[in-house]
Each structure stands twice: as structure tokens, then as C-alpha cells.
Amino acid sequence: MGTEPDTLVAGATGFIGRWLAAELLARGRTVAAAVRGGPARGGELRAWLRDHGADDRALTVVTTDVTRPGLALSPDDGDLLGSVRDVFNAAAVYRFGMGRDEARRANVDGALHVARWAGSLPRLRRLVHVSGYRVGAAGAPRPAREWDALYRRHGAYEASKREGDAAVRDLAARERIPLTVVNPSGVIGHSVTGEAGQYIGLAELVERLWRGRLPALAGSRRTFVPVVTVDHLARFMAAVPEHDEGPDRAHWVLDAATPELPELIGLLARHLGVRAPRAVVPVGLVRRLPRALTGLDPETLAFLSEDRYDTASADALARAAGLAHPPVGDALRAWADRLVEDGFGRAPRFAAA
Numbered sequence: 001m002g003t004e005p006d007t008l009v010a011g012a013t014g015f016i017g018r019w020l021a022a023e024l025l026a027r028g029r030t031v032a033a034a035v036r037g038g039p040a041r042g043g044e045l046r047a048w049l050r051d052h053g054a055d056d057r058a059l060t061v062v063t064t065d066v067t068r069p070g071l072a073l074s075p076d077d078g079d080l081l082g083s084v085r086d087v088f089n090a091a092a093v094y095r096f097g098m099g100r101d102e103a104r105r106a107n108v109d110g111a112l113h114v115a116r117w118a119g120s121l122p123r124l125r126r127l128v129h130v131s132g133y134r135v136g137a138a139g140a141p142r143p144a145r146e147w148d149a150l151y152r153r154h155g156a157y158e159a160s161k162r163e164g165d166a167a168v169r170d171l172a173a174r175e176r177i178p179l180t181v182v183n184p185s186g187v188i189g190h191s192v193t194g195e196a197g198q199y200i201g202l203a204e205l206v207e208r209l210w211r212g213r214l215p216a217l218a219g220s221r222r223t224f225v226p227v228v229t230v231d232h233l234a235r236f237m238a239a240v241p242e243h244d245e246g247p248d249r250a251h252w253v254l255d256a257a258t259p260e261l262p263e264l265i266g267l268l269a270r271h272l273g274v275r276a277p278r279a280v281v282p283v284g285l286v287r288r289l290p291r292a293l294t295g296l297d298p299e300t301l302a303f304l305s306e307d308r309y310d311t312a313s314a315d316a317l318a319r320a321a322g323l324a325h326p327p328v329g330d331a332l333r334a335w336a337d338r339l340v341e342d343g344f345g346r347a348p349r350f351a352a353a
């Protein structure tokens with residue numbers, strides 16, 4: 001392409017990564033999309049970006065595998081990326097029911113490989129690493145022996161994200177890599193079109209509601225499962241390197257105006273014209289029931305919490321960047337419509353808006 005990339009997005013074919021790439025291109029950045037799986041995936045990404053109004057002439061596609069040291073970049077691509085100032089890591093394996101080794105390869109080793117590679121860049125301004133709102137709230141790194149218990153209790157996805165978060169922060173502090181960790185809550189579709197690209201977690205609950213298979217909700221009346229629209233998250237992430245200074249920052253990016261879960265499900269039930277569940281069953285009880293009865297993956301139960309999150313730093317950055325969350329009720333309704341239209345992810349992955 002002949003453009004010198006100033007930004008690299010790892011995980012650019014993913015849900016968050018592709019909206020982020022679109023936003024960065026719209027801001028006039030020259031973007032290297034780090035993609036695994038060869039040129040065909042790069043072609044799919046380009047087509048999706050064009051369908052979404054992005055000018056892909058400032059896009060370069062490089063082939064990577066974050067599970068390998070140096071990201072398995074070819075020597076030519078390595079040279080080309082010497083101009084990169086901002087590195088965004090949205091590459092991970094986001095799935096429940098994984099084994100520990102599989103989860104660790106991308107979410108711990110992969111996160112470290114991206115951070116090390118970013119630290120080796122001569123012009124690095126900032127590394128922006130995506131963790132998650134529950135991950136980031138978990139606090140300081142634990143002694144190694146406690147990880148076993150954490151993997152058993154929370155499952156491989158959540159535990160590996162926590163381990164990756166701790167490892168990246170530790171490495172960044174030791175090697176003086178300017179780091180911002182972005183901790184999004186559950187990401188829902190675009191605030192206007194509802195287009196999603198990720199169908200696990202809350203989306204599965206909406207599917208069960210839609211199919212009349214949600215007789216009861218797990219949690220309490222105060223269970224809070226906050227959401228953020230993918231377009232707000234992309235705008236926020238793209239603004240981070242322009243606003244954050246200093247070695248180590250973290251932001252919880254979620255819409256604090258998200259209704260509590262029973263109210264959220266009620267809102268969507270009214271909108272979709274289906275019956276809302278009447279009963280709310282405590283998580284402790286659901287945990288003891290067979291999965292065949294509840295239909296719930298045990299790894300999702302940790303998300304059914306009454307905790308609240310400190311969004312002060314994200315709110316300040318958003319204000320400084322002139323950003324505000326789109327109205328959450330409208331966004332939830334648009335998302336639910338699009339989930340139904342897309343058969344809850346059974347339509348092609350890169351479907352146009």
C-alpha cells in the first residue's frame with residue numbers, strides 16, 4: 001500500500017477490533033490491521049470496512065499470530081511497522097468452556113507478546129490493552145498458587161484474562177511501556193444499526209428470552225450487567241492515546257445508566273413482544289442446579305453481580321474528547337432487533353450493516 005502505519009490493531013478481524021479500525025481510519029490514522037489466517041481474512045476485513053463507510057486506502061494488513069513471540073511477523077512487515085506509535089490489543093479468545101492451556105496461549109502469552117513487541121517500537125506513544133470490567137475490578141496480581149483456585153472458580157476465560165491483565169501491567173511497569181488498560185463491560189451492537197458480531201453472554205440471555213426459554217432470571221432485583229455500545233467503545237479507545245499520559249492508566253468503559261438486569265430484560269421483552277420472566281432465582285441456587293435445567297454456562301454466573309464500577313476516569317476522558325454514551329434504551333432495542341434479524345449470529349460473520 002505504501003502507507004507508513006502509525007497505529008497497529010491486533011485482533012482487527014474481531015468484534016471490537018474492526019469497529020476500532022473503522023474509527024481510526026475515519027480519524028485519518030494510518031492503520032496496520034494485524035490479522036491471523038492469511039490474506040483472505042484481510043480481504044474480508046477490507047470489504048467489511050468499505051461496507052461501513054471506511055476509506056481503506058490508509059489500511060495495511062499484516063499477518064500475525066499473537067501466541068508466538070514477535071507476533072510471527074515476517075521481516076518485511078516487522079520493518080514496515082517501525083513507524084507505529086499506538087498499539088491496540090483487542091486480540092484474545094473470548095469463549096466459555098475453554099481449557100486452561102488454550103485460554104492462556106492467547107489471553108496471557110498473546111497479551112505479553114503484544115506488549116513486548118510494542119515496547120520494542122522506537123516511536124511507541126501508547127499501548128492500549130483490552131481487559132474487561134470484571135477482570136480489571138479484581139485488583140492486584142496474586143501469588144502464583146492462587147491462580148489454580150481462580151481458574152477452578154471462574155473458568156478459563158475469566159481467569160486467563162485476569163492473569164493476562166496482571167502480567168501486562170507488570171511487564172509495562174518493569175519495561176516502562178506507557179500503558180492504558182481499557183475495561184469494557186458487555187459490548188452490545190452499534191447504537192444506530194444494532195449490528196453486533198459477538199453473540200455470547202447477554203446476547204444468549206436475549207436469545208432465550210426471544211425463544212420463550214427464559215422462565216426465570218438468575219441473580220437478584222439489583223443484579224447489574226452494564227453494557228456499552230461498540231461505536232462508543234471504538235470512539236473512546238481511539239481517543240485514548242490522544243488524552244492519556246503517564247505510565248499506567250485504566251478506564252472502566254460502561255454505561256452506568258444501564259437498567260438493572262430484571263428491568264433491562266423487561267424492557268427488551270416489551271420491545272420484542274414476548275413474555276418477561278417472572279421469577280428471580282439467587283445465583284447460589286442456580287449454581288447448584290444441573291446445567292441442563294438452567295441452560296446457563298457456569299462461567300457466565302460470575303457476571304451476575306450487584307457490583308458497581310468506578311467510571312470516573314473514563315467519564316473524564318470521554319468529556320475531554322467530546323464523547324457521550326448514546327441513549328442506552330434505544331441502543332438495547334436496536335441491538336435486540338438486529339440479534340433477531342441475524343438469527344443470533346447464525347448469519348455470516350461479516351454481514352454488512
Ligand SMILES: NC(=O)c1ccc[n+]([C@@H]2O[C@H](COP(=O)([O-])OP(=O)(O)OC[C@H]3O[C@@H](n4cnc5c(N)ncnc54)[C@H](OP(=O)(O)O)[C@@H]3O)[C@@H](O)[C@H]2O)c1
Pocket residue numbers: 010011012013014015016017035036037064065066067090091092093094106110130131132133161183184185186187188197198
Ligand atoms: N465483546 C465483549 O463484550 C467484551 C467485553 C469485555 C472485554 N472484551 C475483551 O475484548 C477483546 C476483544 O473481544 P472481541 O469481543 O472483539 O472478541 P472477538 O470478536 O472474538 O475477536 C478476537 C480477535 O482476536 C483475534 N485472535 C485470537 N487469537 C489470535 C491469535 N492467536 N493471533 C492473532 N489474533 C488472534 C481473533 O482473530 P480471528 O478473527 O482470526 O479469530 C479476533 O480478531 C478481548 O480481549 C475480550 O476479552 C470483550
